[in-house]
Amino acid sequence: DQQVKQNSPSLSVQEGRISILNCDYTNSMFDYFLWYKKYPAEGPTFLISISSIKDKNEDGRFTVFLNKSAKHLSLHIVPSQPGDSAVYFCAARHQGAQKLVFGQGTRLTINP
């Protein structure tokens, strides 16, 4: 049972435009969500997080939106840069739980 799903395996965006990565979840007990970026041969790097009491969190070029009623979150990157090319994972956790539950990842490619 995949509790966190990233339905787009890949996404290609032109440099300077907005990249939007999507993530859906099924477990209504999740109350904290994170996005990680992963380059080849490296571990996931923490990008940004959001608590379920908020619907938006912003950090520089990265903004995460949470729609609890739809059980959906998205990561917006604007403007997209070539260095943003990587695999992006969304992850979720519920209060009192130790583990992060990850989606399958979306490979983002930024074209010059």
Add this chain to the structure above:
Amino acid sequence: ETGVTQSPTHLIKTRGQQVTLRCSSQSGHNTVSWYQQALGQGPQFIFQYYREEENGRGNFPPRFSGLQFPNYSSELNVNALELDDSALYLCASSPDRDETQYFGPGTRLLVL
């Protein structure tokens, strides 16, 4: 402040053997979590250690075991290796149990 480090980077074992993977957490982080990432999938939670005690476990058999030491290092041990154990093994440390997890680069294990 140094990040999370893991050793070795790559390892080849044969079916039935035992393996020990090592992780050095960020200084001051009292929590370490281990994940298994199969090709094309998101990381799957194996277990978490908090102050040297196991603090939660995912759906992995008992032949996956761990240790955490007072010097911020930890180990993942896998006995009776199976072909399906071939994966990237990631450790992640956090300042406390419910805080953001920071990942190491991983150990890629191949079981032949």
